[in-house]
Amino acid sequence: MIQRLAVIGVGLIGGSLALALRRAGAVAEVVGCDRAPEALERAAARGVIDRGVREPAAAVAGADVAVIGVPVRAVGQVLAELKGAVAAGTAVTDVASVKGAVLAEAEAVYGEVPGWLVPGHPIAGTEYSGVEAAFPELYERRRVILTPVTATEAAALARVRAMWEAVGSTVVTMPAEHHDEVLAATSHLPHALAYALVDSLSGWDERQEIFEFAAGGFRDFTRIASSDPQMWRDICAANRANVVDALRRYQADVERLTERLAEGDDEAVLALFRHAQQERARFLRLLEGRS
Ligand SMILES: NC(=O)C1=CN([C@@H]2O[C@H](COP(=O)(O)OP(=O)(O)OC[C@H]3O[C@@H](n4cnc5c(N)ncnc54)[C@H](O)[C@@H]3O)[C@@H](O)[C@H]2O)C=CC1
């Protein structure tokens, strides 16, 4: 049971976590902190937080766990504002989609990664932002990746792990570097591609017709292009080398498919489509096995 939870950045991710912990009866009090006063007002009105404060240092005072739920680019600033304010026994975690950048920011602020910091990333979300989009079921049967370092305190890690398990998630740990490589492929690349596809088609002459007659497939493929552009610019920039690498590898494969089709090698095209269909079925079985 968390006696006091601090949520710094009360948006989709931080707000959903507070709602989920409340529903699970796993938290007694939630203190919110956000640089946007209206976010705190909306969070209080929705029952996401019990009270709001403006300063991260005030939010972590007396908290067992503090969750940094701000955009990737703002994590360093919040860590700087927490300097000297984290009491022994408080665990601080974050939810940012890129982990190497968070560790680098922590080192820049503190000279080393503090033992109370447990870098984390819930592999759960939607294309919507803000506390109004928060919902308590978001983390059910989802995975959360934690990327502790040698200096990470065992007690802090255990507390953050227990928090995510209380809302129905499975926790896995891995090095931050590995996290950033894997997520570049499975999350950052698809988002970049969805934005690129919609942007590209919108420049074609027939764009009105393209969008008018677009079927479900187009909608499915491009849902994530409705996500917050600034958030995704930040994520791609914070994981630049891995995302560039993933885009280049994908481009080379798309180029090969283009060549096969252009030269009439329909068997090769069929083989690729078949292989992809099988792989997706395997991926769906993997997801279902998790629930
Ligand atoms: N949206 C998604 O589906 C997922 C997002 N994430 C990560 O979670 C983090 C938050 O994302 P969302 O909840 O979607 O964003 P959001 O935009 O819904 O919420 C972020 C909140 O942080 C506040 N904020 C910004 N800078 C601040 C600062 N310096 N101090 C205090 N508050 C500040 C904003 O006012 C806003 O209320 C990001 O790092 C993102 O990479 C992780 C998993 C999924």
Ligand SMILES: O=C(O)C(=O)Cc1ccc(O)cc1
């Ligand atoms: O909307 C979706 O399907 C997502 O992929 C949400 C998401 C966004 C960012 C993350 O770091 C993890 C998950």
